[in-house]
Amino acid sequence: MFTEERETLLEQMQHVLVDYLETVHTWMNPSTGAIEDRRDTVYSENYTAGAAAVLFASAYSYTEQKKQLNTALQLLRRVQVRLKDRNAAPFTRMFIYHYGMMALLMLPETIRDEYKEEFREDFLNGEPQDCGTINLNCAALQLGNELFLERLGYRKANVALMAQLIALIEAREHDGFLNDAFDFEDQVAFSEQDGMPISYSAFIMFILTGILSSVTPWPADHQVIRGKVEALIEKGQQWLGHATSFDGTYAMMERSRHQKFTWGSFIAYQAYAGMGDQGLFAKAFESWLAYKKEDGTYSITPNYLPHELRAGYEWYTLVNCYGILGMTGIAVAERIIRLKQQMAGTNERSPLPVRNQYMDLRSGYAFIRSGDDFFACNLRMHRGQYSPALSGFHYRLNGNKPPLAEPRLNVKRLAAAHLHQGYDLGVWEGFLLRDADGNQFFPNMTTNPEVKWIDNGMEMTVQSESVACTKSIQLVDSGIEWRYELRVLRDIVSCEHILPLLLTDGRHHTAIQRRTAHGWELSSAGRQYEIICSACDNSIRTPEDVYSNENNLSLERSLHSVSGVSASLSLLVSGPLRAGDELAWSTKLVEL
Numbered sequence: 360m361f362t363e364e365r366e367t368l369l370e371q372m373q374h375v376l377v378d379y380l381e382t383v384h385t386w387m388n389p390s391t392g393a394i395e396d397r398r399d400t401v402y403s404e405n406y407t408a409g410a411a412a413v414l415f416a417s418a419y420s421y422t423e424q425k426k427q428l429n430t431a432l433q434l435l436r437r438v439q440v441r442l443k444d445r446n447a448a449p450f451t452r453m454f455i456y457h458y459g460m461m462a463l464l465m466l467p468e469t470i471r472d473e474y475k476e477e478f479r480e481d482f483l484n485g486e487p488q489d490c491g492t493i494n495l496n497c498a499a500l501q502l503g504n505e506l507f508l509e510r511l512g513y514r515k516a517n518v519a520l521m522a523q524l525i526a527l528i529e530a531r532e533h534d535g536f537l538n539d540a541f542d543f544e545d546q547v548a549f550s551e552q553d554g555m556p557i558s559y560s561a562f563i564m565f566i567l568t569g570i571l572s573s574v575t576p577w578p579a580d581h582q583v584i585r586g587k588v589e590a591l592i593e594k595g596q597q598w599l600g601h602a603t604s605f606d607g608t609y610a611m612m613e614r615s616r617h618q619k620f621t622w623g624s625f626i627a628y629q630a631y632a633g634m635g636d637q638g639l640f641a642k643a644f645e646s647w648l649a650y651k652k653e654d655g656t657y658s659i660t661p662n663y664l665p666h667e668l669r670a671g672y673e674w675y676t677l678v679n680c681y682g683i684l685g686m687t688g689i690a691v692a693e694r695i696i697r698l699k700q701q702m703a704g705t706n707e708r709s710p711l712p713v714r715n716q717y718m719d720l721r722s723g724y725a726f727i728r729s730g731d732d733f734f735a736c737n738l739r740m741h742r743g744q745y746s747p748a749l750s751g752f753h754y755r756l757n758g759n760k761p762p763l764a765e766p767r768l769n770v771k772r773l774a775a776a777h778l779h780q781g782y783d784l785g786v787w788e789g790f791l792l793r794d795a796d797g798n799q800f801f802p803n804m805t806t807n808p809e810v811k812w813i814d815n816g817m818e819m820t821v822q823s824e825s826v827a828c829t830k831s832i833q834l835v836d837s838g839i840e841w842r843y844e845l846r847v848l849r850d851i852v853s854c855e856h857i858l859p860l861l862l863t864d865g866r867h868h869t870a871i872q873r874r875t876a877h878g879w880e881l882s883s884a885g886r887q888y889e890i891i892c893s894a895c896d897n898s899i900r901t902p903e904d905v906y907s908n909e910n911n912l913s914l915e916r917s918l919h920s921v922s923g924v925s926a927s928l929s930l931l932v933s934g935p936l937r938a939g940d941e942l943a944w945s946t947k948l949v950e951l
Contacts, residue, residue, distance in 0.1 A: 360706040361633040361640070365696050368644055372693045375648065377418055379686050382655030383411055384430060386679060392437035396679040398666050405680040406451050408437040409458030410687050416465035417690040421697060428470065431462060435478060438462075442485035449490035450497065456486050457500045458687065460507035464573040465694065475511055483513050493543035495531050496559055498524045499566040502588075503573075506581065510574045516581065525587050528563070532591060535598030536722045537563045539614075540742065553742045553805070555722045556613035557602065558621045564595045565624035568631045569691045572700055589702055596632045599625075601717035601726045602735060602753075607642030608661075610726060610735035610753035613743045615673055617765065617921040619659045619681045622647045623688020630692035631700060635708030644692075647685070656682055660921040663865030671767065671921030716817070720807050729815045731758035732834045736817060737766070738807045744770050747789045747802040749819050751832050754839060756950055760922075761839070762869045762883035763788070763948070764861040767919035768801075786859035786917050786925040790843060790932075792825060792851045800825040800851075816840075825849055838949030843932075846941045854933040855909055856892060856946050862916070864923035871912070874899075878930065878946075887951040894932040894944035 386394045394407035412434035419427035438459035442452055460482055463471055492498050502524040505516035527549060531538050539562075540554025567588045571577070577585055602610040609625060611617050626644050634640045650658035658664070659681050660671040666678050694700070711728070718725040718738075725736045733755040737746045746752065746766040754763050769785030784791070784801075792800040800823075808821035816833030829844040845854070860881075862869050867884035877897055878890040897910050904910070909931040917925045932944045 361635070361708065362699070362701060362706055364637070365630055365640055368641060369693065369696045372644070372689055372696070373418075373421055376414065376686060376690060376693060377422065379655065379657075380414055380418055380427070380430075383414065383683065387430070387433075391440075392433040394434075394679055394683075396677045399677050402451075402675060402677060402680075404441070404447075405675075405677060406441075406454035406458065407679050407683055408434050408441050409455040409462065410680070410683045412438060412462035413458050413465055413687050414683065414690050416462040417694060419470070420465060420467055421693070428466075431466070432474060435459060435462060435474075439478065439481045439485075442481055442487075449487040450493055452485075452487040453490050453497060453500055456482070457504055457507070460504065460511060461569060461573050463511060464507060465690070471511075479513055482508065482511070491543065491546050492524070492527070492549065494541065494559070495528060495537055495539040496563050496566060498527050499563050499570075502528070502584075503566060503570040506570055506574050506578075506584075509578065521581075521584055525584060528591060529587065532594060533721045534719055535594035535596070536560050536719060537591070537595060538722065539563065553723070554613060555724070555741050556615060556743070557599075557609075557611040557722075557724070558613070558615040558618065558624075560595060561599060561609075561621055561624045561628070562615075564592050564599075564628040565688055565691070567592055568628040568695075569687075572631065572691055572695050572698075575698070575700075592628060592632055592702070593704070596628065598719070600711055601715060601728075602724075603639075603711060604728065604733040604753065604755045604758075605636070605639070605642075605711070605731050606755060606758050607639055607644075607646045608753075610724075610733075612724065612735070612737050612752060612766075613741050613745045615676075616745065617661055617671065618673065618676055619647065619657060619685035620688065621685075623685040623692075625688070627688040627691040627695070630695045631705070632702050633705035633708045635710040637710075639711075644689075657685070659685075661864075662921065662923040664863075664923055665865075668918055668924075670918045670923055671765070714815075716812050718810060718817075723807060725810065725817055727816060727832075727834065729834050732756055732815070734832060734834065734839065736819075736832060738810070738819070740768075740803050740805050744768055747787055748804040748821065749802050749808065749828070749830050750787050750789055751839070751841075756837060756839070759884070759886065760861075761948060761950070762861045762881060762888060763839075764859040764917075764920035764922040764925035766859060767917075767921075769917070769919055784857065784913075784927050785919040786922075786927060788841065788858055789856075790826075790828070790845065791855045791857050791929075792847065793853045793855075794849060794851050801857075802828065822848075835947065835949070838947050840945055840947045842943075842945045844941070844943045847936050847938060849938050850936070851933075852935050853909065853931060854936070854942065856895070856930040856932050856944065858890065858928040858930070858946070858948075859920065860912065860926055860928045861920070861922045862924045862926055879928070880951075888948060889951055890928070890930075890946065890948050892930040892932065892944060892946040894942070895930040895946075897930075
């Protein structure tokens with residue numbers, strides 16, 4: 360049973376958490392309790408007081424070490440200070456408020472009752488009234504706030520407000536996916552935006568799971584709310600099951616993809632909801648432990664590079680806030696396991712299908728699983744422009760990551776420069792067209808393509824103002840194949856196929872073994888690969904070919920991808936074409 364399987368990880372989770380707290384303690388100002396980031400100054404303290412208080416309060420509940428309690432109380436007193444600090448953004452204070460109360464609820468009840476009156480006034484009056492409900496995860500936090508206040512005995516929950524919040528969350532759920540994004544200035548209709556960040560669908564499920572875990576016993580007069588919350592978790596788990604590969608990770612696109620908190624979120628709600636595949640929960644938990652560093656921290660994106668490089672970070676990503684928030688998810692998972700909390704169907708989950716094809720047109724994603732081979736696809740370019748349309752991500756071959764970087768489009772720098780590609784496209788897979796005026800065109804369609812399933816893959820047809828395109832992505836024997844049929848709708852001077860090559864994740868390195876007639880041979884992480892493009896003449900025939908932007912690896916090194924240091928590999932598939940001309944090609948990446 361899953362509940363028995365998860366219990367085998369309890370001691371390891373506790374060890375990981377307590378060990379991490381030793382590191383967090385060294386960051387604290389001994390007199391104020393402030394936890395400032397040690398590598399960045401923008402947004403430096405953020406919401407660490409609240410999230411770290413959860414970690415220390417949780418640790419006290421299973422270690423009974425006085426130092427953990429004392430630190431939790433010091434952080435809760437820092438929460439009091441931060442809630443009054445109007446230099447902290449309203450949404451930051453919302454996080455501090457929510458996790459501060461959660462920390463109190465994490466304490467054993469006798470200890471909580473001893474100290475909770477000290478914080479009554481600050482939690483009764485400290486919820487940021489200047490915040491509004493700025494996104495869907497904010498709505499989930501506010502729902503929890505009402506239940507936390509009642510459980511702590513500070514006041515009764517506002518039933519009408521909770522009904523509004525849960526209705527908003529339910530309205531933004533479709534087939535289990537929770538779209539976090541809406542116009543935060545519209546506090547009436549909360550006009551939905553095409554953000555569709557997968558990470559926040561998981562994070563909202565974590566917030567809801569944390570509420571259920573923290574409010575014990577659950578009040579009898581809020582059973583309807585509990586049923587609605589569990590239904591959201593149930594549906595959300597099914598959707599994210601399609602995005603999960605058998606290495607225990609899951610595909611993400613758009614805002615905050617693969618930041619460390621997404622790992623803790625996944626572990627927390629899976630601990631509560633249950634997983635049907637034997638050993639998959641352990642794989643998921645252990646997947647980030649490999650990124651531990653000598654100083655006791657963990658990488659904030661899934662690579663081994665130094666924190667200082669900020670590889671794949673968002674502007675708001677810091678080592679302290681996302682490191683601590685990620686571990687808050689593990690603390691909630693530990694509590695769920697230790698207290699034997701579960702949903703009704705926790706031990707009745709079916710294993711993930713070995714072969715699976717799933718598409719969600721509303722969110723704009725598709726997922727293909729064939730045993731240990733896997734990929735996801737971005738059907739359209741979303742509002743955040745993290746990836747072009749029709750672009751694959753989260754590739755797995757035989758359970759391993761091939762040397763393809765997770766996508767991150769850099770729309771602000773598309774101008775070529777002398778002697779190197781220089782346009783720093785970011786990293787992504789797709790076509791790149793150039794015209795005589797130096798304009799460049801990539802798959803920027805914001806509407807869904809027509810999609811047809813093929814064996815272990817998908818075929819997509821769509822048109823933009825510059826090109827009509829039919830593209831397929833398919834898992835083939837030990838490899839991935841991309842097929843293109845284009846009809847250009849304007850005169851162009853060239854068409855390239857761009858591949859996002861991961862050069863190093865800080866531990867494993869990609870080496871170019873040799874140039875071949877139609878591509879390249881590579882080695883990466885102890886495995887050999889070949890890239891073969893049917894339309895690419897990769898021979899060097901002139902001195903200009905040596906220095907060309909085309910048929911070469913960009914000299915620009917990108918830190919946009921969460922995977923690590925990356926570069927764009929160009930495969931020239933066509934010279935000048937007139938409007939109406941057609942071309943077709945296929946490119947394969949195969950493991951040798």
